[in-house]
Amino acid sequence: MRRLAAVAILVLATLTACSDDKPPTPSTVVWTKVDTPAEPVTLTGHGDQLLIGLRHRGAKVVPELLLQDSTGKRTQIAVKPNPVSPYAFEAIWYSIAYDGKQLLALGGAAGGAHSNTRWTVWSGTPQTGLIERPQNFFTFGGETAGDLYSAVITPSGRALLGSWGGVVTGNDAMVWLPKGETWTRQDPTKTALQSTPNLLVGPGFGTTLGESIVIVGSQVRLAPNVVAQEAAVWRSTNLNQGWTRTPLPEPGNRSQANTASCAKDCVISGYVDGQLAIWQLDASGTAKRLHGVPSIPVGDKDKLPPPIRDGDKIVQIVAQDNKVKVLTGQGDHWTVQDSQGPDGQVTDAVLMPDHKLYLIAGTSLWQTTLS
Structure with missing residues (x-):
């Protein structure tokens, strides 16, 4: 009996030790709600500073922008629409770029007979405020207009990213660069940003990596009896120069x-x-899909x-x-x-x-x- 009891104790101890070796069940992440004076729509971090873009839903009220420091203290950045630009007063922040000194923001509001997005561009500093810079209608609008999605700032300059009616077919990926306070579409002809009869580009989000602009989205390959949508990334060497396109690996049937x-x-x-x-x-342009x-x-x-x-x-x-x-x-x-x-x-x-x-x-x- 004593031998059986000892064996039972040994088995129990072994099972307990084995159960202790199992990976712990991930705990629930507990979040705390942060009060804001209006609905948050964008977040931009730089160092220990956090920009919070706000909108007033259902009201034609100027959008707001808060700058929060490392202590949690918030400062309201002045937002200054131009009186000649009615859509600025109801804009929703789509993208706000900040490099610690400069601010560049892209706002949009539905308008016109077809409720297309009317884009507004804002720039400035936390000290001077975010000032709207009115543009000609055809800067972002017209029959061949596409979409806009990101404002970016690199050490070499600022850019707005979107799409536009293709030089050859479909839509091309489009970059707007500033000349003074005017934003100008750049020519994508014969670059990786251009769509061709065999390949349509579909950008949708942009950011920066050092001097480079990085755009992600998808490419659609067109061949007889074949239409394949594959995740892709576009990267410049310096602002709008030296664009390359990299299909992302292991794209499956549609990505x-x-x-x-x-x-x-x-x-x-x-x-x-x-x-x-x-x-x-990676920095050399080599991509891999993460497993697991x-x-x-x-x-x-x-x-x-x-x-x-x-x-x-x-x-x-x-x-x-x-x-x-x-x-x-x-x-x-x-x-x-x-x-x-x-x-x-x-x-x-x-x-x-x-x-x-x-x-x-x-x-x-x-x-x-x-x-």
Whole structure:
């Protein structure tokens, strides 16, 4: 009997030790709602400063912009529309770029007989305020107008990114550069930004990597009896010079790159065959698809905040059935954590140097601290 009891104790101890070796279940991420005077729509981080772009839904009120410092103190940046530009008074922030000194913002408001987006461009500094710079209608409008999606600032200059009616066919990827206060479309002819009868370019999001502009989206290859949509990235060598296009690897039957964030390299988020996909693009232009990414459905109309670099980890926030999930990857190992607090569509996220992570979900701003 004593021998049997000893064996039983040994077996129990072994089972307990084995159970202790199992990886812990990821804990729920608890978020705290951050009060804002209006609905948050954009987040832009630079160093320990956070820009929060706001809108007043359903009201023709000038959009707002707040600058938050490392202590959490907020300063309202003056937003100054031009009286001759009625759409500036109801603009919604689409993209705000900030390099620590300059501000460049892209706003849009539906208008006209067809409710097309009427674009407004704003520039300035936190000290002088964000001042609207009215443009000729045909700068961003007209029969061949496409879309705009990002404002960017590089050490070599500023740019607005979008699309425009193709030189040959379809739409081309388009870059606008400033000349004084006037923005001018650049000619994409015979560059990687141009669509051809065999390949249509489909950009949708832009950011920067040093002197380079980085654009992500998809390319559609056209061949007899073949139409293939593949995630792709475009990168310049310096502002609008030296563009190259890189199809992203392992594109499946249909793929799209939605957002990106770049520091020493770029991390790109999108989907392959309706499931979340994440790629890395190194400084030399070599891309790889990351493996082990959890199977999270992502469709054409779903939003993905830019992926986040946290040391050697990658953090991607997604909403599945309006439930916010936090995905963390290191190598090929990924964890999925549920969230307590936010729900609804997720649209933007920024990680600050103090490890505070800010998120726009639904119509609210949320904050948590990454461990």
